[in-house]
Every structure is written in structure tokens, then in C-alpha cells.
Amino acid sequence: GAGVSQSPSNKVTEKGKDVELRCDPISGHTALYWYRQSLGQGLEFLIYFQGNSAPDKSGLPSDRFSAERTGGSVSTLTIQRTQQEDSAVYLCAWRGVISGANVLTFGAGSRLTVL
Amino acid sequence: DAKTTQPTSMDCAEGRAANLPCNHSTISGNEYVYWCRQIHSQGPQYIIHGLKNNETNEMASLIITEDRKSSTLILPHATLRDTAVYYCIVRGPALQGAQKLVFGQGTRLTINP
Numbered sequence: 640g641a642g643v644s645q646s647p648s649n650k651v652t653e654k655g656k657d658v659e660l661r662c663d664p665i666s667g668h669t670a671l672y673w674y675r676q677s678l679g680q681g682l683e684f685l686i687y688f689q690g691n692s693a694p695d696k697s698g699l700p701s702d703r704f705s706a707e708r709t710g711g712s713v714s715t716l717t718i719q720r721t722q723q724e725d726s727a728v729y730l731c732a733w734r735g736v737i738s739g740a741n742v743l744t745f746g747a748g749s750r751l752t753v754l
Numbered sequence: 755d756a757k758t759t760q761p762t763s764m765d766c767a768e769g770r771a772a773n774l775p776c777n778h779s780t781i782s783g784n785e786y787v788y789w790c791r792q793i794h795s796q797g798p799q800y801i802i803h804g805l806k807n808n809e810t811n812e813m814a815s816l817i818i819t820e821d822r823k824s825s826t827l828i829l830p831h832a833t834l835r836d837t838a839v840y841y842c843i844v845r846g847p848a849l850q851g852a853q854k855l856v857f858g859q860g861t862r863l864t865i866n867p
Contacts, residue, residue: 682841743800
């Protein structure tokens with residue numbers, strides 16, 4: 640989606656390796672979300688950042704998952720010691736104001752495949 | 755822990771209005787109702803959101819009942835490209851200033867020619 644860049648678009652990794660997924664939203668966003676979507680499933684909430692508040696990490700499935708947001712903008716989702724069940728599309732979204740209207744914009748996602 | 759209930763699937767004829775219902779009976783006074791959709795093999799797309807008043811934009815209209823326990827998304831003239839899964843989401847409770855958006859299973863809307 641316009642205003643949210645995610646990289647890499649595709650990542651294939653071996654079980655046990657660490658991966659980093661990047662989200663680069665438009666500047667001035669209010670809030671940033673990470674979701675993941677397994678094949679044929681709905682969106683699973685992972686983590687949420689807003690302002691200087693402590694992030695809401697309640698959706699992270701295990702301690703192998705972590706995320707940070709640097710400078711209030713770019714966010715990185717890190718998965719350590721990847722497992723096959725981590726295979727999914729990881730989506731980033733930001734909530735903010737465009738032309739005076741509150742909107743929610745999703746990135747195109749990063750497809751992770753763990754072999 | 756989605757706070758919304760939607761029909762699993764719906765059909766609508768092309769050119770007709772598609773009315774997608776959503777129940778959110780436990781919504782609290784300061785929670786917004788968001789609607790997004792996901793077309794097959796694409797990322798989710800924001801449609802509209804509202805708090806108390808009905809809202810309209812270039813994509814759709816959102817009708818929220820007076821008691822706010824349910825809402826309806828209206829696509830006034832559905833086209834084949836509107837075939838998608840439609841998600842009704844209530845912005846979650848404030849937690850240390852954070853307000854997450856939790857998706858349910860959504861409604862699979864099929865527009866038929």
C-alpha cells in the first residue's frame with residue numbers, strides 16, 4: 640500500500656536461522672502494527688507501537704519474536720531460531736492522518752518461508 | 755479475542771448494494787469501528803471507520819446503530835472487483851495508551867455477475 644514499504648518481499652530461510660523483517664511507514668504516522676497471516680487464515684495481531692508508549696506485545700506468539708521501532712518510524716520484526724510454523728506473510732500497518740482524514744494503511748507484506 | 759461477529763459468507767449481485775452486518779455488542783463508548791477488506795492474494799485495504807455517526811467516503815458507507823452494538827457496511831453499487839473478505843474490527847481497549855486492532859474471521863463477500 641502507498642505509504643508503507645516492507646522488505647524483503649520474500650524470504651526463504653532454513654529452520655533455526657534468525658530473520659529480520661523491515662517496515663518503513665510514511666513519516667508522521669500515529670501508530671504502527673505488525674500482523675501475520677498464515678495461508679488461508681485471517682490476520683493475527685502481533686505487536687503495536689504508538690508514540691512513546693510502551694508497545695503492546697500481547698500478540699507475539701513466543702519469546703523468539705521481538706520488534707522495535709527506531710526514531711518513531713522504521714520498525715523491525717525479528718524472529719530468532721525460526722520454525723516451520725513461522726511461515727506466513729508478515730504485514731505492517733500504520734494508522735495516521737492523510738489530508739485531515741484518519742486512515743489505516745497496510746504494506747504489501749513480507750512472505751516468510753521456513754524450510 | 756476478536757470483539758465482533760460477522761456472517762461467514764454472503765453473496766450479492768453485481769450492481770446491487772451489498773450490505774455487510776457486524777455485531778459488536780460489547781463495544782465501549784470510546785471504541786471505534788473499523789472496516790477493512792482483503793482481496794484474494796492482496797494485502798488488506800482500509801475502507802472506513804466511525805465512532806457514533808454514520809460515515810461515507812468514496813468506497814462505502816458505514817451505518818452504526820444508535821446503541822452502537824452493531825453496524826452495517828454498505829457498498830452502494832457492488833462490482834466484481836469488490837469480491838473479498840471484509841473485516842469488521844473494534845479498536846481494542848486502551849492499554850498504557852495502546853489500542854490494538856484485532857481482526858476476526860471476516861465475511862467472504864462474493865459478487866456474482
